[in-house]
Amino acid sequence: MASVGLIGLGAMGTALGEALLRQGHNLFVWNRSAGKAASLIASGAQLAETPMQVVSSTDLTIICLVDCAAVTHVLDGVVGLAGRTVVNLTNGTPEQARGIADAVALADGRYLDGGIMAIPPIIGTPHALVLYSGDEAAYRSHRNTLEALGTAEFLGADAGLASLLDLSLLAGMYGLFSGVIQATVMAKAGNVPARQFSKLLTAWLQAMLLSVDDISARLDDHRFGQATSPLAMQLVAMENILSTSRQMGIDPGLIEPMARRIRQRVQRGGGADDISAIGDEISSSGSAVAAQ
Template sequence: MNETHSDNHTDNHGATHTDNHGATHSSTRKESVTVLGLGRMGSALAGAFLDAGHPTTVFNRSPGKADPLVARGARRAATVAEAVAASGLVVVCVLDYDAVRGLLEPVAAELRGRTLVNLTSGSPEQARAEAEWAAGHGIGYLDGGIMTTPPGIGDSANMILYAGGPELQAAHRPALSALGDPVDLGPDAGLASLYDAGLLGLMWSVFGGWLHATALVGADGVPAKEFTAVSVRWLRTVSWFLTMYADQIDAGEYPGDDATIDIQVAGIGHLLHAGEERGIDGRLPRLHLELMKEAVAAGHGGDSYARIVEAFRGKRSA
């Protein structure tokens, strides 16, 4: 939980609040933000805060990386301590969690009572350890997962996942919204990293399937752009299946009301045949076929495709 700041911190939040004397008042000034780490992503984050009108302090070990942001109105801090002291909201985005701790351990006392938003990529276990470290020093902590590349920062169509403190996300939502659409995953600080890993896996699987399909139809002269227009429409239907299958997975029941695994084994056979005739690498569909055949051999051929989740869980139930 974030502690009460002195007036010069709370006034930066740009919202109605109560000062240390119990008086409620309102400020129209946008919240001040500090960004630590000015690689491509960190620079994009700082730029989005500036574009949204937030007073922004920046720090990078190589000071020259701050020059373009300073030219746009950012304040350059000479030290991490100076950067932290400038804002109640501190955002860090560096190479890894070791780099995060290296930056912040020496200024833990200065961070006390402030909110730290860690947008560095890492594992759920690292995020939970960092949240524990922050709590031990009286630091409000949010761990985040950025679901876009630097050019997408600042676009509300793109998600930024946050976990570790719903009350902190609510308090800082106006500032965090400058980066993208803030999605609250709840109090477990590890969930942003976990979702990030899972969603990237989903992305690579979709990319792989689309590339395989594009190579397949391209063998008969179909342009990728033409095929992709139809593919995007098909993915809307696929999303409907995902929603239905999610309910089945949560219930642990896989009725084959839409299409059974048996039927889909036959269907993937057509895909493999078409690929072989055109010299298309079939490793990806053969993996799906292998998983399907295992389910059929275990007596689940009449179930829906959602049953395959058990194979990924390592459960080959009879």
């Protein structure tokens, strides 16, 4: 089994380390607070004194820190990356990923950026998805090791792609959660228990997920007309949601931005458009049209 380095031992980093140890890898670890390494050391990991020692002891070093500023700070003290691969699984922006990729390349190393689409308890199982982008040769060389962390998917040579899709998927998740929270608080305010309401809500959302492919196709094709549920009709429902929330003493702030965008589209003559037209409203091209 390969020797692997791991820098960063928060909840996610520790889960990554546990998955690697379960697969029999020799693991070298470093964390600013060395005490966080105790459980991994008890399971067979070796504690390094510096990040440089981790990198120099392995061909593959995985970094999972609080943010990309911390990653840059750690890598500033690392030299001589020739023949070595750095995999950054820290959540960050595409531009940050590309900047770190450039820094690693200047040190003659190979770089992969990654987006972890999982929570710590499912790391190391097929249910954990980890997105990668950057040096394809490095990915292919270390794919078997990376698959110890979860299902691995390589997106392309642009080091920023994994971060972009990581954040895009999270945006979808937070949008879903905001609607779930707004809806549930409204139901509770009407004396409907959340657990009872969740059964209705789950079934409804599962049915609505069937619309995702159609919305995606319309956005790709820039085709917003011939709507089954036109925005003018949806605006009535949205205004009623806002009004009812306020009457019940509930802040409608989680859903209000969507209502505002629908209202703007309708006011500009888009009342017959599909809900996908809101994507046009927030895109750079749509915003330019709106400003005219």
